[in-house]
Amino acid sequence: MQFLNDILSHLFDRGSMAKNKPEASALTSEELLELVMTTEGDVSANVYAHQLLQRFNGMDDDAMLGFFNHILALDLDANSLIAAAKAYRDSQSADDLAAISRHAEPRWQELFRRLNAVANGTVALVHMRKKLLGLSRANPELKRLDVGLKALMLSWFNSGFLVLKPIDWATSATVLEKIIAYEAVHEIESWEDLRTRLAPEDRRCFAFFHPAMPDEPLIFVEVALMGDTPRAINDVLKTPREVIRATDATTAVFYSISNCQAGLAGISFGNFLIKQVARALQRDLPQLSRFVTLSPVPGFRGWLNDQKPALHADIAAQMTSLDDIDDLLRQKINVAAAEYFLASSRADGRPHDPVARFHLGNGASLDQLNLFGDRSDKGMTQSFGLMVNYLYELDAVEKNHEDYSRDNVISASEAITALVPPPKP
Amino acid sequence: MQFLNDILSHLFDRGSMAKNKPEASALTSEELLELVMTTEGDVSANVYAHQLLQRFNGMDDDAMLGFFNHILALDLDANSLIAAAKAYRDSQSADDLAAISRHAEPRWQELFRRLNAVANGTVALVHMRKKLLGLSRANPELKRLDVGLKALMLSWFNSGFLVLKPIDWATSATVLEKIIAYEAVHEIESWEDLRTRLAPEDRRCFAFFHPAMPDEPLIFVEVALMGDTPRAINDVLKTPREVIRATDATTAVFYSISNCQAGLAGISFGNFLIKQVARALQRDLPQLSRFVTLSPVPGFRGWLNDQKPALHADIAAQMTSLDDIDDLLRQKINVAAAEYFLASSRADGRPHDPVARFHLGNGASLDQLNLFGDRSDKGMTQSFGLMVNYLYELDAVEKNHEDYSRDNVISASEAITALVPPPKP
């Protein structure tokens, strides 16, 4: 809330905290926590909450663990909840329903709400959740805290509140340095490298923002406007390259999509992003006729090693001279890739590849396999350099999405489906 | 979400809804509701939600009542909740806690969330809640719906998300016409009237906004910068009047504060507003030394008629010649007013006057009684024209607030406390 910091610093400076309350700086974080939960005064409560967040940010992992364990004491009372639920079962009254709401929620939920009310509180809570998720791996008892924190995040980051913004060379450095930091697919090595991705007229980038975190992108996608569908990442990222006029492009290539906030894990922003960006691009550049990704295949090599170790060994043996790989082996890899995408052995029947699950879940179709599309070490390590294109046909995405969501039907080009026998019934 | 409307209209125009789904326009609102709750496709779900909201907006009260009653079928299952609570009581596991969250919430909660995700969904839901609250009076069974809707609003309108903005003559007409419409204390009669309140350099106005409702103020306060504390509203609103230089003012007078959204009833925005505005003013105009309201006393005459009918009759009899009212009667009114404010007979021990409860709850103190401060019909009808000043001493508000919140201690000037014996123990 703007101006709030003024109020806070005023209060700290002038020592004008309500007289019957102790100074924040003299308190343990447990005492601060108690005050945040019990103080009635809105400004004082904010002062304590602000102080508590600062205290938290200064903690090491052990101290954070202690803090989280301390919070666990604010659990709900199951017996009260059971009583409320029984009462409501009989009465169907609003009061009893309200009692359920009250008793169904651990009190730490209210703590998180109060922390959020502080200036930049949302940013602080996203950071706190990142820490919580990290510590929960070794301390599963903390997972209970996230049940409510995630629910709050889902509510606060409701897609109705998100704002899509273009990111370009006119964007502030504050945001751009985050783009450099958060790019997760094809690393941005320098500001110069960033410039080549944002400044030319045939390059675009879009991000979702939340109004309470104006300097923090939530997710972003990088787009290359091209004359054709690229088969290798080098077609997109090589420098120098010939820049084309945006109005001459026919194809929008989504070549990188990165989630930015580890503290928002499990809150999905990607599903709308590509479709909104595609629509925004089509409005500005009506001549664009094709929306396609150039995507990595992060799980391919692991799956191959697991499922077809002989083939994996064959390929690995030939990896020293990629360009001379023989046609037969090429065909074998393609057939294996088609199987990797189309014939799941997972319990949920979904593809092994997480990127595939994302794009197919969005309603895209698997369009093209690009052997050695990514010759970087990372590309070779995760997929023998295989990249794929997912195609976003705007008129088909909803149908594809429904078919996939309900029946695990995967939309793929004929060239790919022809490579593999349909999954056994 | 921006661009969403493009997607929606695209879908409607091109009939590209997933093939196995019916066209929205051919459906009943019950069928639409079902689709909103069951559709997996994010875009399709939004299309249905958008359509449902439009359908709702076209309904008359009877149809809305039917709609709300229909929603009531989406209640929670108390038995499942009881089972989950029992399981959690034993296990203390995150999974069981998540089960509680799931089962403690009626499914209409999810409906509201999905409606909020639509473009302008928040505005639509605030409107829906206004209708719901209205219909609930005669149909108390609907009150259950608001248990969850209000909780969502509290979450979405967390004070951390609010933005304080100055409202002046450079503000857009879109917002200004709302200021005219929502002014609840001293009516704004025309654009010219509005101009006299916003354009002069000794007048200010501030409002809270939510990022998802950029054209809709939530609450606003009008401020007069003056050389002294006014004792009558005419000192503030008369036209023409001499405009003073803002840098010459010593006193900021909050002479009108209006909540704007009936659909946000019960979600408090006012507590921070005045304090933030006071701080913002002090930063811009460091010479300001006094922050004070000029406030109506809406409950005084009713209380007087009830508690002191003889005095009420006396005053009413003299009302034809206000300025000749005798000193004795004046004193009697003042004493009665002091009692009205300071000696509560309410169960909660709080003052009878709702405006008093608001400002005292904010940490202000009752500073001055202004007999016949408001000689308008409205003023005479509600309080025999009595107005009061509440004083916001920035260094004292937290202490006052705490004392009031905890112990019902009312901070008042000596002149007022001297008028009435202290409340009996």
Added chain:
Amino acid sequence: MQFLNDILSHLFDRGSMAKNKPEASALTSEELLELVMTTEGDVSANVYAHQLLQRFNGMDDDAMLGFFNHILALDLDANSLIAAAKAYRDSQSADDLAAISRHAEPRWQELFRRLNAVANGTVALVHMRKKLLGLSRANPELKRLDVGLKALMLSWFNSGFLVLKPIDWATSATVLEKIIAYEAVHEIESWEDLRTRLAPEDRRCFAFFHPAMPDEPLIFVEVALMGDTPRAINDVLKTPREVIRATDATTAVFYSISNCQAGLAGISFGNFLIKQVARALQRDLPQLSRFVTLSPVPGFRGWLNDQKPALHADIAAQMTSLDDIDDLLRQKINVAAAEYFLASSRADGRPHDPVARFHLGNGASLDQLNLFGDRSDKGMTQSFGLMVNYLYELDAVEKNHEDYSRDNVISASEAITALVPPPKP
């Protein structure tokens, strides 16, 4: 220049004007003028210029006349100029050319430049020129001052500096009240009336602004998006009327264009305006296929009375029952109107009608005569209610413009040209 006012008030407040300079407030405007012209200190010079402008704004017409006459003493020295010109004729040197520049310019030119450097100086100078032009009518000796002032305005308001902005209901009240004040063709009677012209999605408005005058539109045009070319202003302005979807409109109707600044008389902004607006509209609404005006004919009745008094008398006699005017007379009026537009008797061969000269000069063609298109008193008085449509065919405007500019060729529809024999050679 922003912050300048701070500096100015600081200087005035603290009396920190250079010690050897008198306080501005104690000076006559002639002494102030002298100081503006001679002070070397940039800040002091600005202080004096600021003070001089305030002094000017407080003057009545007589005082302004005295002030302007005083300035006339700052004339150039013709002998020095002649000497410089002779020197340059011989030398062709840069120094001598610079001497010409120096001596060819009266010193009042430098005065105007110094006044412009003050905060809001441009606004003040536009106001000063308005006064100068007004006083020049009765005092032609002042016309010399405008030779240079107009040249400065032409330089400062070079079309490269203008900014086209949409005006709509989200525009600030500061600008909107200017739109109400400056509308010169079809009066805007109230804020409600303004709302009907700006808020509906089938109404648009655009204005040119100069960066140094952000609250002052220079010229604006109002546009109705319609399904057909209107033949009467009532088709556009009647209330209530059915609003159409912007995306359903085929025709953009420029029904009012107003110059805002009397102090910028002779500085043309209109020529680019309509063409830029047409292009902007076409980009947003590609389905628009027709750009047309609905324009008054302000000189028609005067011309008719002058040239064809008998016909004028005939029509005037029938004016009481417009709708029953007989077909023969109708035809006579149309023929006369065609002659009025197409057969000039002016020395420059241009049409008699000033609005016609504006639109034809822009490259539009005269498309349609609309008898009794404007039945208001003003419309009847100036043109017997005749309105016309000028058509802007974007592919033809340049050709039309060139033909008209060079050869006085008027582009008109066949229906109109057929009404009148071509002008005699």
Added chain:
Amino acid sequence: MQFLNDILSHLFDRGSMAKNKPEASALTSEELLELVMTTEGDVSANVYAHQLLQRFNGMDDDAMLGFFNHILALDLDANSLIAAAKAYRDSQSADDLAAISRHAEPRWQELFRRLNAVANGTVALVHMRKKLLGLSRANPELKRLDVGLKALMLSWFNSGFLVLKPIDWATSATVLEKIIAYEAVHEIESWEDLRTRLAPEDRRCFAFFHPAMPDEPLIFVEVALMGDTPRAINDVLKTPREVIRATDATTAVFYSISNCQAGLAGISFGNFLIKQVARALQRDLPQLSRFVTLSPVPGFRGWLNDQKPALHADIAAQMTSLDDIDDLLRQKINVAAAEYFLASSRADGRPHDPVARFHLGNGASLDQLNLFGDRSDKGMTQSFGLMVNYLYELDAVEKNHEDYSRDNVISASEAITALVPPPKP
């Protein structure tokens, strides 16, 4: 002018140039020039002007020289000017004054005006002037062109049109990369280096912009907020360093000021800049009590070598061990420096040092000599590392400025004036 590019590309795309005009692309630049000067159609004229500017930008130096020489043919006619001046000498009429204006201006002036009207025309003309100034050195006949071009620039860049903007880490990369490129005093080596100068709360930067060149700073100043006056640039720029709270700073140090546009040489922006920035800082941070520079002394060593070769040789000999330089020599350098600043041998009586002339001309006083304040190669080469502080006392700057402007009086601290006998009368 916005949208103009649309019009231009439309015209080029559709070949809709007025039919009797040739296509721009088929023309020589001389033919284009002729068309720019003669075309009446506003849009066509802009098309040709746009094309001519693009042609110019593609030229090498020889072609530019040819182009400028070609323009020289558009000279004024001295005889017509003489005739007009004589006529005006007799008539004092506005018409004859207008004739002077017309004839006193070479026609190339009108060419520059027409080029400015194009989208981004101002940027293009600033670039053209940079080239013109460069070529004029070896081709002095071109200097005549700049007489008018500079006059236009002075008019367009009138200080009333400039906008002061803070530059910080939230500024767009488009502008920030210009800051890196244009920093002329203490080179910015990388984006990381830039970050250390803009992001910390005790660092500020401000620039002047012109509305027609929104991405191009004209001049900027970098400011360090410190607790004391620094004596060496390393006190300001060392990394890492301890960042102080802005509200704890007492001293604003202007440690670098850079003009950005070679094409605006001779158009002064710096005189207001520091004073405005000082005022802006004081408004935000009222506790700031001292505004001071840390400035290089670029002419010192050259002057010393010239005037006191023995001392220069002495110092140069000791340069290998700076820190052991003996006190006697130290004193000698300081005395020489005081003489360098205070005892001019220039014809105009101004100091030898250009930086001194700038700050003293602004009304600053010479406050402190800092031996070896800049130990970089550049610093040692130009001044044996000497840096100085100029003090901006806001209440004294006008008086200082006047004294300096009129009488060459240099304001300096007693410590410095004591070092040197006053200049001989």
